[in-house]
Amino acid sequence: MTTASIAGRATAVAARATDLSKIYGQGETQVVALDRVSVEFRQAEFTAIMGPSGSGKSTLMHCVAGLDTFSSGSVRIGDTELGSLKDKQLTQLRRDKIGFIFQAFNLLPTLTALENITLPMDIAGRKPDKEWLDRVIGMVGLSDRLRHRPAQLSGGQQQRVAVARALASRPEIIFGDEPTGNLDSRSGAEVLGFLRNSVREMGQTVVMVTHDPVAASYADRVVFLADGRIVDEMFKPTADNVLDFMKQFDAKGRTS
Ligand SMILES: Nc1ncnc2c1ncn2[C@@H]1O[C@H](COP(=O)(O)OP(=O)(O)OP(=O)(O)O)[C@@H](O)[C@H]1O
Numbered sequence: 686m687t688t689a690s691i692a693g694r695a696t697a698v699a700a701r702a703t704d705l706s707k708i709y710g711q712g713e714t715q716v717v718a719l720d721r722v723s724v725e726f727r728q729a730e731f732t733a734i735m736g737p738s739g740s741g742k743s744t745l746m747h748c749v750a751g752l753d754t755f756s757s758g759s760v761r762i763g764d765t766e767l768g769s770l771k772d773k774q775l776t777q778l779r780r781d782k783i784g785f786i787f788q789a790f791n792l793l794p795t796l797t798a799l800e801n802i803t804l805p806m807d808i809a810g811r812k813p814d815k816e817w818l819d820r821v822i823g824m825v826g827l828s829d830r831l832r833h834r835p836a837q838l839s840g841g842q843q844q845r846v847a848v849a850r851a852l853a854s855r856p857e858i859i860f861g862d863e864p865t866g867n868l869d870s871r872s873g874a875e876v877l878g879f880l881r882n883s884v885r886e887m888g889q890t891v892v893m894v895t896h897d898p899v900a901a902s903y904a905d906r907v908v909f910l911a912d913g914r915i916v917d918e919m920f921k922p923t924a925d926n927v928l929d930f931m932k933q934f935d936a937k938g939r940t941s
Pocket residue numbers: 709710716717718736737738739740741742743744745
């Protein structure tokens with residue numbers, strides 16, 4: 686698919702940050718983690734966020750996902766302005782509209798795989814759509830592991846449970862912070878394949894932080910951060926293009 690057709694098809698914005706700044710600490714220890722970042726994540730688009738360690742990737746994701754407060758600017762998820770929400774409303778929005786996949790899978794050890802997958806919906810008092818749930822479970826290849834507890838699953842299988850949990854409630858947007866960071870390359874490729882399929886086939890919106898050019902190549906677009914600012918973006922990335930960009934960027938960083 687061409688960049689133009691992606692842009693043409695996916696005009697609706699799933700999440701948007703405008704002039705978003707996040708400052709930690711005060712005085713001499715002050716750190717500007719995000720410096721007036723404006724970015725939008727369109728529906729049914731898979732975006733990777735890349736940049737050097739400390740460039741603000743996790744901070745950006747946490748602020749846009751309503752997991753962290755910000756110093757100035759604004760964030761919208763769909764039509765909802767996060768800054769206008771009270772804590773309870775924010776918790777509800779995260780629960781109802783956002784899926785999370787983190788490096789530490791955050792599975793509950795006493796629950797089975799299936800119970801972990803449906804937990805967010807159970808907490809919200811929502812009934813899973815059976816057909817959808819079956820499709821998600823089939824897609825991540827967990828049909829024969831549903832009664833297993835996390836400790837009885839491999840790392841890759843646990844991460845697939847976490848992916849299924851994020852997809853199960855059909856959230857408006859899924860955020861992943863290095864979701865394949867501690868998987869071997871084969872399990873990582875599987876998880877990335879599921880995320881890509883969920884975007885292509887199910888219209889899911891996914892935003893993923895990654896250090897890995899190969900992981901980034903599964904995305905429709907890469908946004909590059911440096912020193913708390915967006916410095917570039919790339920559409921239809923290949924691992925080689927991303928690697929080249931990062932090398933060039935490292936070289937610039939050293940000479941400046
Ligand atoms: N709780 C905090 N208190 C103070 N400074 C913080 C805090 N969290 C993050 N920072 C600083 O904000 C900046 C951005 O951090 P962030 O975690 O967003 O980086 P990152 O791009 O995700 O890095 P990495 O690739 O290492 O995960 C860093 O300079 C970091 O030291």
